[in-house]
Amino acid sequence: MQFGREAMDWRGLQLWGTPSVLSFFSSNEPWRTYISNGNFLLRQLQPGAALQLSEHVSVTPAAVPHRAEFSNAVGFYIKGSCKTAFYLPDIDSWDAWQAAGTDIRQVVQSVDLALLDGCFYSAAELPGRDISQIPHPLITDTAQRLKGVITGDKSVVMVHLNHSNPCYRDGPEREQALAAGLQIGCQGDVYSL
Numbered sequence: 001m002q003f004g005r006e007a008m009d010w011r012g013l014q015l016w017g018t019p020s021v022l023s024f025f026s027s028n029e030p031w032r033t034y035i036s037n038g039n040f041l042l043r044q045l046q047p048g049a050a051l052q053l054s055e056h057v058s059v060t061p062a063a064v065p066h067r068a069e070f071s072n073a074v075g076f077y078i079k080g081s082c083k084t085a086f087y088l089p090d091i092d093s094w095d096a097w098q099a100a101g102t103d104i105r106q107v108v109q110s111v112d113l114a115l116l117d118g119c120f121y122s123a124a125e126l127p128g129r130d131i132s133q134i135p136h137p138l139i140t141d142t143a144q145r146l147k148g149v150i151t152g153d154k155s156v157v158m159v160h161l162n163h164s165n166p167c168y169r170d171g172p173e174r175e176q177a178l179a180a181g182l183q184i185g186c187q188g189d190v191y192s193l
Contacts, residue, residue: 080193118158144179150181
């Protein structure tokens with residue numbers, strides 16, 4: 001982190017987060033020092049409450065089930081001047097979210113672009129590890145759930161791929177994901193809204 005006196009000495013950088021996230025930053029180093037020195041200004045987001053970022057762009061956080069070791073997690077509905085998106089790079093499972101009242105199929109149907117957690121392709125990716133201890137929906141499960149939902153006017157991009165995910169490279173797993181209508185996100189991708 002290069003925001004303090006030892007480097008940039010940035011002043012007033014706004015950090016947006018839920019009350020839980022802001023409490024974590026306020027209670028732990030090095031963030032607590034950056035806050036007390038004025039490098040960071042904390043700004044609160046509330047799930048379900050839209051935040052207008054500019055005349056044409058707003059974001060609305062949505063609470064999602066995810067390991068709460070340190071704080072909670074949210075996805076973001078993003079409304080641009082022409083299109084809408086949903087950004088959700090980290091979630092435990094689609095079943096847990098559905099049990100909480102949100103169906104990923106309906107979310108994808110409601111937006112033009114969905115950027116979704118694609119951490120793992122299959123449970124066999126990490127030999128010797130219990131994948132249930134690292135919960136993320138599998139790309140194979142996401143593809144199955146979204147069958148019939150991904151149409152020509154919908155884009156679903158898998159992001160947050162683990163280093164072990166075979167979709168990072170050309171091969172049969174990547175081809176299967178693409179054949180199911182999913183796209184694989186790459187660093188530097190740009191999406192117009």
